[in-house]
Amino acid sequence: MNNIIDKVHSFSVEDHEYYKDVVFTAINQANLINGNGFASTNNDYAATLHKRDNRWFQIPKLLKLVDELYKQITNDTVAHDYKNYWVNIYYPKGSQGRHFHYDPTTVAGWCYFLHVPENSGIFLTDDQTEYKEEGKIILFPSDLWHEVTENKSKDNRITISGNIQKTS
Numbered sequence: 001m002n003n004i005i006d007k008v009h010s011f012s013v014e015d016h017e018y019y020k021d022v023v024f025t026a027i028n029q030a031n032l033i034n035g036n037g038f039a040s041t042n043n044d045y046a047a048t049l050h051k052r053d054n055r056w057f058q059i060p061k062l063l064k065l066v067d068e069l070y071k072q073i074t075n076d077t078v079a080h081d082y083k084n085y086w087v088n089i090y091y092p093k094g095s096q097g098r099h100f101h102y103d104p105t106t107v108a109g110w111c112y113f114l115h116v117p118e119n120s121g122i123f124l125t126d127d128q129t130e131y132k133e134e135g136k137i138i139l140f141p142s143d144l145w146h147e148v149t150e151n152k153s154k155d156n157r158i159t160i161s162g163n164i165q166k167t168s
Helices: 016-028 060-072
Strands: 009-012 039-043 046-049 085-089 098-099 105-115 123-126 136-141 146-148 157-166
Touching: 016 085, 016 105, 016 157, 039 123, 060 105, 060 136, 060 157
Parallel strands: none
Antiparallel strands: 009 136, 039 046, 046 085, 085 157, 098 146, 105 136, 105 157, 123 146
């Protein structure tokens, strides 16, 4: 696997409160906080809402930021596709098993930590590096193995994740 990004890069998101408001509004409108109306679930304690779901909202400002950060890291001027993104809601006891984002069209993955209560789990890489700071976005190699540890808080943990894909 040949990635342009060779390590995890972390950035602060200036408009964090704006994104929280947009996402929380969309989640509440779709009745998703209580686990109702989800497009798919990966276990009884977590759920994922994909962009392809008709209740989804567009976040072009965030996707533009992802594109700018990717180009800043790589100096890549080729156009990429940012349409493959989703919201993860980890209810108390929710987690995500070890996985990676690689496929032949994916050049990098990203995760934005939108709402991360204390003890709500961490984004953990194979080398045991932890990422969990609310208001941060990370870009990482698509072949990076990672997981999200159990949410031990009484609140939901919410992230937005996606893949940066080749357009041709």
